[in-house]
Amino acid sequence: MSIIMALARKDLKVLFAEKSNLFWVFVFPGMYALFFGAVFSGAGDGPSNMRVVVVDEDGSDFSEAFVSRLRANEALAVLPRADANTPAKPIDRTDALERIRKGKVAAAVIIGEGFGEGFATWFDTSDPKLQIASDPGRQMEGAYLKGLLAQAQFETMGERFGDRDWMRGQMRSWRSEIADANDLGFAQSQVFLSFFDAMDSFLVDVNDNVYASGLDEGMLNIGNLSVSKEQTGESPQEGFQITFPQTILWGILMSVICFAVSIIKERMSGTFARVCIGPIGQSHILAGKGLACFVTSLFVVGMLFAGGKLIFKVQIGSVALFGLAATCTAVCFVGLMMLISTLGKTEESVTGAGMAIIMLMAMFGGAMLPLFVMPSWMQRISHISPVKWGIYAMEGAIWRQFSLAEMLLPCGILLAVGATFFALGVLMLRRARL
Amino acid sequence: MIEVTNLSKRFGAIVAVDDLSFSVQRGETFGLLGPNGAGKTTTISILCGLLRPDGGSVSLAGKTDPMRPEVRASLGVVPQTLALYGEISAQANLEFFGHINGLTGRQLKDRVAACLETAGLTQRHKSRVSTFSGGMKRRLNMVCSLLHDPDILLLDEPTVGVDPQSRNLIFDNIEQLKSQGRTIIYTTHYMEEAERLCDRVAIVDHGKILDLDTVENLMSKHGGPSHIEAEVEQPPANVKDLTQSLKVESLDLDGTMLRFQTPEPMQSLAALNQSGLRFRTIKVETTNLEDVFLNLTGRRLRD
Ligand SMILES: Nc1ncnc2c1ncn2[C@@H]1O[C@H](COP(=O)(O)OP(=O)(O)OP(=O)(O)O)[C@@H](O)[C@H]1O
Ligand SMILES: [Mg+2]
Numbered sequence: 143m144s145i146i147m148a149l150a151r152k153d154l155k156v157l158f159a160e161k162s163n164l165f166w167v168f169v170f171p172g173m174y175a176l177f178f179g180a181v182f183s184g185a186g187d188g189p190s191n192m193r194v195v196v197v198d199e200d201g202s203d204f205s206e207a208f209v210s211r212l213r214a215n216e217a218l219a220v221l222p223r224a225d226a227n228t229p230a231k232p233i234d235r236t237d238a239l240e241r242i243r244k245g246k247v248a249a250a251v252i253i254g255e256g257f258g259e260g261f262a263t264w265f266d267t268s269d270p271k272l273q274i275a276s277d278p279g280r281q282m283e284g285a286y287l288k289g290l291l292a293q294a295q296f297e298t299m300g301e302r303f304g305d306r307d308w309m310r311g312q313m314r315s316w317r318s319e320i321a322d323a324n325d326l327g328f329a330q331s332q333v334f335l336s337f338f339d340a341m342d343s344f345l346v347d348v349n350d351n352v353y354a355s356g357l358d359e360g361m362l363n364i365g366n367l368s369v370s371k372e373q374t375g376e377s378p379q380e381g382f383q384i385t386f387p388q389t390i391l392w393g394i395l396m397s398v399i400c401f402a403v404s405i406i407k408e409r410m411s412g413t414f415a416r417v418c419i420g421p422i423g424q425s426h427i428l429a430g431k432g433l434a435c436f437v438t439s440l441f442v443v444g445m446l447f448a449g450g451k452l453i454f455k456v457q458i459g460s461v462a463l464f465g466l467a468a469t470c471t472a473v474c475f476v477g478l479m480m481l482i483s484t485l486g487k488t489e490e491s492v493t494g495a496g497m498a499i500i501m502l503m504a505m506f507g508g509a510m511l512p513l514f515v516m517p518s519w520m521q522r523i524s525h526i527s528p529v530k531w532g533i534y535a536m537e538g539a540i541w542r543q544f545s546l547a548e549m550l551l552p553c554g555i556l557l558a559v560g561a562t563f564f565a566l567g568v569l570m571l572r573r574a575r576l
Numbered sequence: 577m578i579e580v581t582n583l584s585k586r587f588g589a590i591v592a593v594d595d596l597s598f599s600v601q602r603g604e605t606f607g608l609l610g611p612n613g614a615g616k617t618t619t620i621s622i623l624c625g626l627l628r629p630d631g632g633s634v635s636l637a638g639k640t641d642p643m644r645p646e647v648r649a650s651l652g653v654v655p656q657t658l659a660l661y662g663e664i665s666a667q668a669n670l671e672f673f674g675h676i677n678g679l680t681g682r683q684l685k686d687r688v689a690a691c692l693e694t695a696g697l698t699q700r701h702k703s704r705v706s707t708f709s710g711g712m713k714r715r716l717n718m719v720c721s722l723l724h725d726p727d728i729l730l731l732d733e734p735t736v737g738v739d740p741q742s743r744n745l746i747f748d749n750i751e752q753l754k755s756q757g758r759t760i761i762y763t764t765h766y767m768e769e770a771e772r773l774c775d776r777v778a779i780v781d782h783g784k785i786l787d788l789d790t791v792e793n794l795m796s797k798h799g800g801p802s803h804i805e806a807e808v809e810q811p812p813a814n815v816k817d818l819t820q821s822l823k824v825e826s827l828d829l830d831g832t833m834l835r836f837q838t839p840e841p842m843q844s845l846a847a848l849n850q851s852g853l854r855f856r857t858i859k860v861e862t863t864n865l866e867d868v869f870l871n872l873t874g875r876r877l878r879d
Pocket of ligand 2 (some may be wrong): 656
């Protein structure tokens with residue numbers, strides 16, 4: 143064991159004596175986290191102060207409430223400006239579009255006439271009452287704005303829900319509109335109608351105070367839902383949570399590459415032979431190499447974990463499961479490292495082959511772009527990439543709230559793949575030597 | 577101590593080692609002398625278990641099959657290539673290789689210090705090896721194999737490409753090891769090294785031993801005569817008698833300059849001296865292993 147530790151210690155020293163290795167192993171994954179973390183940051187801290195023009199063609203109570211909601215959002219700088227003393231000077235549609243064209247604002251929100259008439263109008267997709275005009279070059283911001291608008295809409299709606307009489311009247315009109323709606327299927331209209339029934343009896347049963355306080359306490363508190371949470375049940379809460387598993391994966395992948403290259407370097411320089419001449423079995427030597435790579439990977443994970451915690455304040459659902467996921471991922475890629483190190487006879491060919499394999503695995507496994515932005519056929523292909531399973535396991539620990547049993551699938555796959563790669567690599571190394 | 581029997585190894589069409597047999601006694605320094613590609617490194621690699629031979633066997637201190645780790649415990653191998661970690665310090669290299677060979681703690685520390693001293697690198701023990709000169713690297717390459725004080729040493733061209741100063745230091749080290757009774761196999765292209773260090777030398781070419789003997793015997797068997805050129809104060813009176821007393825075929829006299837060839841240069845000079853001749857200058861070109869090789873193969877060692 144002490145010999146294996148000596149091998150591992152030496153490998154760490156040699157690895158980190160090279161500054162470029164430090165870059166690839168620590169700085170690069172960190173930069174990945176910074177870059178994509180910022181890109182994927184959710185509603186919490188998206189692009190700050192997006193300049194938006196609001197054109198209120200409706201001029202109803204409801205539209206005014208909606209606009210003031212938008213003004214209250216820190217992520218938006220809403221034009222025309224208004225404060226307590228000076229009322230806003232309205233901007234019309236043409237002027238707004240002109241401002242977008244000149245790049246002075248990112249987008250315009252146009253509230254059409256009839257927006258305040260009722261919720262029915264919102265479901266009528268043929269004649270949208272709320273329109274967004276955005277700079278074609280800034281589609282990300284346009285999409286982001288859409289989310290914020292939905293949020294404001296829900297919040298305004300939440301306020302209205304607090305008003306029981308308004309609610310009753312609203313529901314009456316909804317019923318008749320749903321009965322009239324031709325494009326709504328039977329099943330769909332049933333869903334709405336039974337929801338309204340339940341709502342009606344709720345409104346009858348509770349007294350005013352309970353109704354209002356229930357809403358305040360978050361019982362039906364749609365107003366406080368954030369947009370990113372509203373999309374699906376299980377989704378990361380902020381950008382850095384999305385990119386943290388990828389960051390860790392990159393750290394592991396890069397140490398694996400550095401290690402595979404170090405093995406071929408050792409074989410070429412004769413130091414590997416020199417170690418083999420020592421009175422230790424070959425299995426020890428290979429175990430030492432594997433362990434060194436494993437320890438390095440875990441060390442890198444530890445550093446990135448600490449960095450993620452301290453700098454990006456990433457929330458980790460379960461640190462224990464995260465440790466499990468990281469360990470299994472490291473085992474998997476240590477196996478891959480053994481195999482990669484035998485894929486060539488020179489440093490260049492091993493680096494080339496290793497990079498190609500790792501980049502492809504990373505690309506299809508979702509380490510470059512998160513899987514959820516990929517088309518579904520690509521997501522299916524991703525199953526063959528161990529990178530995907532590594533990320534999946536870490537996501538499970540970080541925000542998917544996996545149980546231990548749910549972790550077993552990705553972890554089992556990682557361990558099995560790792561063992562297979564390792565065995566293949568050892569076989570090829572032996573063949574190469576004799 | 578070392579037994580090599582009918583060893584052979586081929587790489588595809590190349591026969592690197594061809595039915596090689598020799599044995600080395602305890603405490604002996606044995607030379608493997610041959611040109612590039614003769615199969616010296618291949619033989620060493622088989623001896624230390626790095627290569628599996630196609631045929632034949634090896635025994636080290638009575639134990640066969642050096643591919644078993646325990647057989648290699650008494651072995652120290654100085655590889656021909658500089659097998660060092662350039663990224664770390666000389667001391668870190670030594671500590672690592674010491675560890676590999678089973679040294680720990682106090683003992684490791686002492687041996688590392690001693691080996692740094694032997695290599696003349698104590699001053700530079702903290703420097704990265706990649707910043708060392710060729711000679712310094714060679715010296716370190718050598719002592720990395722001496723840490724565990726092995727009984728058997730396999731030295732594969734330990735002086736290749738070094739300056740005279742480093743070469744002398746390495747020679748002194750080897751001579752010291754020799755005087756301590758180590759069993760040494762030493763490969764080289766350099767005749768003068770084999771002459772200086774080796775008790776017996778095997779001349780190898782194309783993986784075969786051409787002859788194996790002490791340096792002296794090899795020279796007298798295959799070296800041909802020595803060339804002697806002597807300037808005397810007065811030319812000898814009777815050249816014919818002199819030729820006879822020197823037992824040489826011909827003696828060439830050119831003024832006061834005598835030239836002749838003899839297999840026994842020392843006896844001839846003594847005989848000349850006894851005959852009453854006074855020398856002004858003497859030049860003796862004795863045979864060397866270079867001539868032995870030339871005579872055995874018809875080729876020069878390094879061309
Ligand atoms: N791994 C290998 N694969 C193929 N051929 C090899 C291999 N190792 C050695 N050879 C061949 O075997 C022959 C003997 O090589 P070897 O290295 O033993 O010679 P050497 O006597 O040590 O030469 P040098 O003095 O140049 O070091 C050469 O022809 C060489 O090309
Ligand atoms: Mg050689």
